[in-house]
Amino acid sequence: MKEIVVAKVGGSVARRNVERIKGVMDELSLASRVVVIPGGWVFADFSRLIDLRLKLGNKTAHRLGIMSMEMYAEVLLGTSQEFERAKTNELRFESGGKYVLMPYSSKLYELLPESWEVTSDSVTVWIANELRSRYRVRVIKITDVDGIYVNGKLVEKIRAEKVKGCLDSYSLKLIRKYGISVFVCNGVVEGRVKSYIVEGQTLGTLVY
Numbered sequence: 001m002k003e004i005v006v007a008k009v010g011g012s013v014a015r016r017n018v019e020r021i022k023g024v025m026d027e028l029s030l031a032s033r034v035v036v037i038p039g040g041w042v043f044a045d046f047s048r049l050i051d052l053r054l055k056l057g058n059k060t061a062h063r064l065g066i067m068s069m070e071m072y073a074e075v076l077l078g079t080s081q082e083f084e085r086a087k088t089n090e091l092r093f094e095s096g097g098k099y100v101l102m103p104y105s106s107k108l109y110e111l112l113p114e115s116w117e118v119t120s121d122s123v124t125v126w127i128a129n130e131l132r133s134r135y136r137v138r139v140i141k142i143t144d145v146d147g148i149y150v151n152g153k154l155v156e157k158i159r160a161e162k163v164k165g166c167l168d169s170y171s172l173k174l175i176r177k178y179g180i181s182v183f184v185c186n187g188v189v190e191g192r193v194k195s196y197i198v199e200g201q202t203l204g205t206l207v208y
C-alpha cells in the first residue's frame with residue numbers, strides 16, 4: 001500500500017507568521033503523496049461573527065464554515081506552484097500527487113454534521129478515513145504550538161478523550177471512532193514539518 005500524508009494546515013500558522021505559510025507548503029511538498037486540508041483561519045472567525053450577529057441558522061453557518069476553508073485553500077495555493085486543487089473525488093495518488101483539498105467545491109457541507117463543532121480538524125480525520133482503504137495514511141495537524149500541553153507540559157502522546165483544546169471536539173471523537181492517529185506539530189518553527197515528512201519524526205504530540 002502506498003503511503004500518503006494528510007496534512008491540515010491551520011490558520012494559526014498564518015496568524016502567527018504569514019511568511020511561514022509558503023515555508024510550510026514547501027516543506028510539505030517534499031512528500032510525493034500529500035493532500036493539504038485547509039484550516040478556516042480568519043475567514044471562519046468572521047463567519048462565526050456573522051452567524052452570531054444575524055442568527056443564520058446551522059445550515060447557512062455550516063456552509064460558510066466550509067467556504068471559509070476554501071478561502072484559506074486559495075491562500076495556501078497562492079504560495080506554492082507544487083500543489084493542485086482537488087475535490088474529494090479527484091484525489092489520485094498512483095504516480096504521486098500533491099493536492100490542496102477544496103472543501104466547498106467537494107460539497108462537504110452535505111456530508112458532515114451541521115455544527116460549529118465540526119471544523120477543519122474533523123474534515124481532516126474524515127478524509128483520512130475515506131482514503132485509508134486504498135492508502136496507508138499519516139495524518140498531521142500543523143499549527144502554532146509544539147504539540148498538546150497538559151498542565152503546562154508538552155506531552156509526546158495522548159489519548160484523544162484526554163485532550164482539551166487545540167483540536168476541535170468532534171475531531172477528537174472521530175479519532176477514537178475511526179482509530180486514526182493525528183500528529184500535532186508546530187509549523188511556525190522552520191524544519192519541523194520537513195523532519196516529519198523526510199525522517200518520519202519531529203517534536204510534536206501523537207493524538208490517538
Ligand SMILES: Nc1ncnc2c1ncn2[C@@H]1O[C@H](COP(=O)(O)OP(=O)(O)OP(=O)(O)O)[C@@H](O)[C@H]1O
Binds near residue numbers: 119121144145148149
Ligand atoms: N492543551 C492544549 N495544547 C496545545 N494547544 C492548545 C491547548 N489548548 C488550546 N490550545 C490552543 O490551540 C491553538 C491551535 O488551535 P487553533 O484552532 O487556534 O488553530 P488551528 O486549528 O491550527 O487553525 P484553524 O483556526 O484554521 O483551525 C493553539 O494556538 C493553542 O493556543
Ligand SMILES: [Mg+2]
Binds near residue numbers: 010039119166168
Ligand atoms: Mg482550529
